[in-house]
Every structure is written in C-alpha cells, then in structure tokens.
Amino acid sequence: ASEAEQDDLVIIGGGVAGYVAAIKAGQEGMKVTCIEKRGTLGGTCLNVGCIPSKALLNNSHLYHQIRHDTKNRGIEVGDVKLNLGQMMKAKDTAVSGLTKGIEFLFKKNNVRYIKGTAAFADEHTVKVNLSEGGEETVMGKNFIIATGSEATPFKGLEIDEKRIVTSTGAIALEKVPEKMIVIGGGIIGLEMGSVWSRLGAKVTVVEFLGQIGGPGMDNEIAKAAQKILKKQGIDFKLNTKVMGGDVTSDKISLQVEAAKGGKEETLDADVVLVAIGRRPYTAGLGLENIGLETDDKGRLVIDSEYRTKLPHIRVIGDCTFGPMLAHKAEEEAVAAVEYIQKGHGHVNYGAIPSVMYTHPEVAWVGQNEQEVKESGVKYKVGTFPFSANSRAKTNMDSEGMVKMIADEETDRILGIHIIGPNAGELIAEGTLAIEYGASSEDVGRTSHAHPTLSEAFKEAAMATYGKAIHY
C-alpha cells in the first residue's frame, strides 16, 4: 500500500491504554484509528473493572455504615433496606456515562473509532471483523497493541459468571449470596469480597500464600488489613490450596487442603469467585501472521520504548510487562505516542501507586519493607497511626497508619505504605515525593493543612528522620 493510504497510527484495543493513546495521538495531529471489539470504549477498567467495582464499593460501604455506624454519630435511622437492583443500576449509570464520555473525546480529537475485532494480515495491515457485519482493511505506518488481559481460569472449575464467577460476574450478581468463597486473597478478592460481605454474604477467602493483598503489599500493612477485614466479618483461610470442586443444583462444594501438612476440608458456597490473577489477552490477533511471539506468561515482548521486534508495532498496558493497573496503562499510552511522534517518552516505573479500595483503603508506592531489606540498603522506618490524627478522630474513622521507609544515609524516601481512610487519595503525595526524589525531611518540613488526614502523612515523615509531634 502507498504511504498515503496508511494511517499514522492504528491502535488495537480501546481500553485505558488504547483510548488514551488514541486521544493523545489525535491531540498531536496524527491520523489515528482505534479498533475495539467490545461495543463500548474504556476496556476492562471502565466496563467491568475499576469503575463498576468502585461504584459497588462506595455504595455498599454507605449501606453498611448506615446500618452499623450511625447511632454513635447522633443519627437515628429507621428501617434500612438494600435495593440491589437499584445499586446495580447506579453502577451501570456510572459506567455508561464514562464510556460515552470517551466516545465524545474521540470525536473531539478526530480519532476514527471502528467497532470490530482486529487481526494482523501483514506487518502494516489489519483486517477488522466489523461488529455490525462485514470486514474492513486498515493500514498503518505505526501500530499500538493494547488488547489487555483476562481473568486467569482455575483448572477444574468452569466459569459460568452466575455461580462460579470472575470479577465480571461478581459485579453483576442478581442476589446477595448466602455464602461466598473467594479463591485468591489479592486485590480483586478483597475488594469484591468486601462488597458482598457488606451486603450480607458470609465471605471466606482462600489464599494459597501466608499473606493476603497480592504482590507488592507490605507485610506489616497486609497483616493490619487482614485483621481489620476479619473484624468486618470476612473469614480467611491462608496457606490453603483449593483441590477441586463439585457443583450441584443447590450448592458448590470446594475441597481445600492446607498447603503444608495436607489437612483437608470441604467448604460450601452458593457463589465462588475465582480471583487468582489476570493474564495477558492476545487471542485472535493474528500474531502468527507477523511473526510476533509471547513469553511464557503470555506477554508480548517489548523494549524500553514499547517496540516489538517489528519497531513500528508497539505494545502497552496489561498485555505486556508491568503491573496490571489502569494508570500504568495510561502513562505508557502517552509515552508510546511521544516515542512515535518525538522520539522520546517517559514513565517512572518506580513511582506507580497501587490502591486497594476496601475500607479502610490500602495504598502504596515505591518499595515495601521486604524489598528494601532484600536490596541490602540500610533504611529507617517512620510510622504514624490514624488514631493520633485529629481529622480521622473527628470522622470516627481512625483505623490504620502511614508507614514511610527512607534510606538511612541519604534520607531519600524509598517507599510509602498507607492503610487508612482515603489512603488512595493520600498516596498521590507520596508518589509525587518519590517522583521528585524527596527526603522524608522534605515532606516533614512541608506545611499540611489542619485538620486533615494528610497530617498523618507529614507526621510519618517526621517520625522517619526525627520524631512525630502527636504520637
């Protein structure tokens, strides 16, 4: 094909990675096409991930709080009833509003949006199987593959998204299960387990490792989180393997076994959530037609500028290396377009925050204490409990703490770990501090408004290089 027939950039996948790259490319004046097969933009995050789960987390928290935590605040309420259908509708409204918003942004930034499934025919051509029928050929000078990820299946348990569910079924259950088993005590397991536990289900989390929270969470914080979630009514079976399951018309029985020692037990449930991680999704992409391969984890292999071995084809987001997080995908999207357009881009992988949206939230950025210890760097730790923070006290929401880890010699901040109210918002300050190479003293000598939760952050910094005032 002649160059004139080729778009400057063709993006496969309209999730966070793909849509952000498309908007950025449009802003840069590139002729850009984004192909998405789902029927709506926003990918996993907006349709079945971040957004619907946070809608349910927020409203289930309100429901739970109104039921259990009003009297001592001087609020007397009458009968509190759950209207699950309406709670789901509220979630759907958030999702549809946001996905349509992206379509609007596409129009505003001259992004051509094709609804359909794309597969490479050759190195500069994709064939799109259009959602409305028929086929279209799209040619590009550059490509970005942003096809995302899918739930890792659990061998021996067939997902029907009704009784044996991934997160996709777990955000759309039609009634509150009496008993729910969650396989995998990572972020999805704890967020969705919290939702259904608050709404009345008896939730048991079965985790293979000796600690909840999934990869990255600081041990001390994970232990604190488990204690608080247990108090909220979630049961944990750590160091436990699921061996298999029997599904009958009225219940699901799971055989579990202690990871060490082999003690067996059978657990019953109405709904089982499989949340043992996600894996890259590249099925049907025609990779074989262009000679691109994935590694043993299914990830497309790239260099530091997101290029595959075909340098005009780049890969970003969940289908390649790094944490499977929406904001990581977003950073990569901007950087990848900048590499194409300007020859340089930037993502600081050492400063990507993680947030678990339970109550209280857990958030962290940088290295956890286990990692710092392993690296051999001499370090110091400062902590500050929310029980000594005036705002948390006035809000009657004071469980948790801020923990800061800094280099003992230079005082440079290496990691920040928060469990507590609004931890997900507070971590932004930590991310900025790490991005700017701040020392704990830089943060501790910065004025923070009173009374705010952010003072706990400042005081944890003070405790790292010296002493906190209020603890």
Ligand code: FAD
């Ligand atoms: P995706 O969002 O998966 O998008 C890929 C898109 O490509 C999909 O829409 C797919 O239909 C499309 N596609 C695939 N193949 C083709 C093809 N051949 N042709 C056309 N289109 C194709 N992250 C956070 O940061 N914060 C959160 O709170 C959070 N909550 C989550 C909650 C849940 C329940 C889940 C499952 C995930 C959550 N995540 C969260 C992770 C986040 O959703 C992902 O990191 C993010 O969606 C990755 O974006 P992506 O664009 O790489 O992939």
Ligand code: NAI
């Ligand atoms: P995860 O990797 O966070 O946790 C999976 C957990 O399952 C781990 O603790 C692991 O040890 C355990 N596990 C693995 N195999 C097991 C087995 N056979 N039996 C019992 N336990 C087993 O994965 P999760 O929770 O599925 O989430 C996937 C990804 O989605 C996350 O890593 C994250 O990237 C993203 N996500 C992010 C959210 C956020 O940012 N708030 C929310 C939800 C998902």
